[in-house]
Each structure stands twice: as structure tokens, then as C-alpha cells.
Amino acid sequence: MEAANISIDDATLVEKCRQGDSDAMERLIIKYQDRIYNVILRICANNDDAAELTQETFVKVIENIGKFQGRSSFYTWAFRIAVNLTLNFRRRSNKLAVRPLEAQGKESGEHKKQLLRDFLRDDSASDPAELAQSRELCEIAVKALMRLDDAQRTVVVLRDIEGMNYAQIAGVLNIQLGTVRSRLSRARSNLRGIMEAFLQ
């Protein structure tokens, strides 16, 4: 993700938003809505909640844009708001229902297992474009992701879905860089374990 390029445009948009420019507000929303919505959706795993939280994120961003002091990038600041809202929402509602990955029909489950087994084979190629076409593997990936705790899932989403570097993740979550490394390491290790457990 080209955060530096985003920041240049962001500075202009932010300044216009501060002056009450509604067009700038809309442009800022349009610019980040999909990415923020996507991150929120992968953390909370519910389309309606994700839509609601995304709206609330932009409302807070615009309402508090006067308080944005530029000590971090607008990109980091906006995602911090989004992630905090989402994690707070998850703590309050406890909506995440941990469902076993094999909660599908028996035939469908066996097919998914085979797909996953093939994917995890050491000698298999893993073309992301092909994987994206596999709805079953995507479902497995989402459900495995949801088996992680919120903290681990968040760092994985920010890194592997949003594409943030470690420093940006540390800025969004307001944690140390080393914490990001260890948390991400544990998260991926757990993901691997979850998926292998699915194959048992």
C-alpha cells in the first residue's frame, strides 16, 4: 500500500474538511470506505456490523478532524479509529460466535478438506489469483481467521489484508514494534494450526 502517496492527498483533503468542505469529506470517504470496510468486516465478520462501524468511523473522523494534529499520518489515524471502534464493539456485543470449520454439510466439508489439504501440501503452488477464485478456500480462510482472538486477528488483517507494514500496525494499535512481530508470528502459527486441525 502506498501510504506516502496517500498522505500527500490526504493533507489537502483533511485541510478542506477542516474548513467544512463537504466535497472533500465525500472524497475522503470514497477514498477509504472500501479499505476501512474490508478491514472492519474481516475483524467483525458481519456485513451489517461492518457497514455500521464504517459509517461511525467516518463520522468520527470528520467530527474530530479538527483535533487531528498530524503527528501520525491521516491514514494511520483513520484506521486507528476504525480498529478501536470495531474492537470496542466486539468487546461489548461479543457477537463472534465461534463456529467449527466443519459445520458444513458432510459432503461439502469433505470437499473443503481436500481443497485445503491440496493447498497446504508442501509441493503445491499457491497462486493467489487462483485461490481467490476458490470460494471454499476463502470460506475456510475467513473461518480460520475468526478462530483467532481479536488481537491476533487484527494484526493479521492489517498486515495481510490491508497491507500495512509493521510500523503502521504498531501506530494503529498503539503497540510496540516487537509486539507486532510476536503477535503476528503467533497469529500465523495459530492459523496454520487451525487449518491443520480442520483436516483431522
Next chain:
Amino acid sequence: MKARPGNIERLLNGYIDDELSVRQQTEVKRLLGNNPKIARRLRQLQKCKTLISSLPAVEAPPEMVEDVMARLARRSLLGEETAAINERAGTRDLFLRKVLTAAAMIALLGVLALVVYTIVAPPRQRRVPKPPIVAGEDVIEPPRIMLAKFNGRLELKTADFKEMDAFMDRAVAENGLVRCTGIERLADKTTYVLTCGRKGLDRLLERLDKNWARLDSATLFVETDLFDRPVAVDAVTTDQITEITTQTTSQDTVRVAKDLALLNDVTEQLRTGAVLLASDPDRIGVDRPVITGREAIEKTTVDKPNVELVIILTRSN
């Protein structure tokens, strides 16, 4: 580089995410070339990353911009309403505070005034209950009244001249009036020039009253401001003399004398059968004077020797 599994995992993830320094990358490459297990683990982690990152990006709902802007507008409106409500509440609160402040100030002023009054005001006289009046003890008397000076002449006629003259003589002596009484005696006429106080006069009159019936006539002439125009009170009694001589002003003395003169005239006319309403226009409609009695006079008057009464006792024909 330490060979602990946790460190290797972090290095491998860093290697996958391109978050290692050049030296670390070189070290990881060396490890990968020398250790097939680490190389296999790297592939496992890469597959995890690939699987998650290959999740299709989900677009936000198409109405996101409109929804956000609408929510902003709604919140702005609510914010204004809230501000207005807060302003009204603030106005009420301010008014209440002003009222409470005013009440507190009034109360404070009241307390302050009370304190100042307590300090400045003279100590209150404690009302001492009057002690019961015991016989024989001195009693605080009411203020005495200064009576008007009296000048007059009392003409008494009696057939029992000698007895009455002797009686008068004893009465003067027994009431301690010798020193203030000049006596001039003729064959059928004795003149007593009495200069005394009311008490002396009263005692004398009280004594004379016992033989007043032996007099054929008794006329009191009360001097007025008009020279040689005294008021004559015929058939005067000792009580009437007391009444006349105990007025506080000369005008009252003359007025009472006239009233009694009229009263006595009417009484005499009624007794003889011919009513004379008035020989003097000033006498018409005058109230009967109230006789207060000697006892009351004695208690309330200052006894000064301001009575000059000439008593002329003559033998009646």
C-alpha cells in the same frame, strides 16, 4: 542469531513480510539453505499469508457516502438542539443560581443586621414585676398636680354667731392654721384672712361642714381677671368650695364657680317654684361639674400655700 523457535518464527515472518534488515535477510537465507525444517516452516507460513491475503476485497455498501453524510447532518442538528437545550437549561440554572444568591444575601444581611443591633443597641431594660403593695410601706405616688392660685371670699351668715365664731376659732386652732390665719373681730362680724395650702383649707372645710347647716347663707366670691367682678356662688357647700379651689387653672376655677353658681341658682328657683333658666347667657347648657372629693385631691395635688381665702362670719338679721 539465537536458535529459539520463537525467534526463528519471528524472523521467518519478518522475512515473508520484508521487514528484516539486510543482515537478517542474509542470516535467514543461510538458515533456509542449511535447515530443511526451517525452509518447510517458511513455506507453511507463506501459504497462510497467501491464503489470507487472497481473500477477495469486499466493497463498502454503495450508499456509504450518503449514509455518512446523512448521519453527520443528523448529528449536527442534534448537536444544535442539544446545545439549545443546554443553553435553556443553562439559563434556568443561571436564574436559579441568581435567586439562591439573592436569598442567601438577604439572609446574610439579616444575620449581619441582627449582629450589629446586638452590638450597638442599648441593653434592654428588664421588666421587673411590681412588688405587691404591703400596708405600711411607702407607695410610689403618681405625679402631683400643681393647682391654680385661688383668691376668694367666703361670706357666712348665721344667727348663732357666737357659737359659730367660737367653732371657727377652734377649727383654725385645731387644724394648725393659727399661724397662717389673720383674725379680725368686731361685734357681729369676724374676719378670717386665711393664707394656706389646700390641705389646710380642706381640713378646715371638713371641720366646718359639720356645722354648715347652722349657717343661714354661704356665698363664695371667686375673683376673676375683671376687677371687682367676682363670681358669686350662693348657697355654696364645703364640697363645692373644695371643687372650686382645686382647679389647675384660673380659667377652670372661674368656669367651675360659674357652673356651680348656676346650679345652685336653679336649685334655689326649683325650691321656690320659679324656674329661672338663665340670667347669664354663658351659663346655658353647661354640664354639671364633677366633684372629685377631698381624698383624691389630697393624693394628687402639690400643697403650696396658694390659697388666699377671706372668711367673713357675720350675724344674720
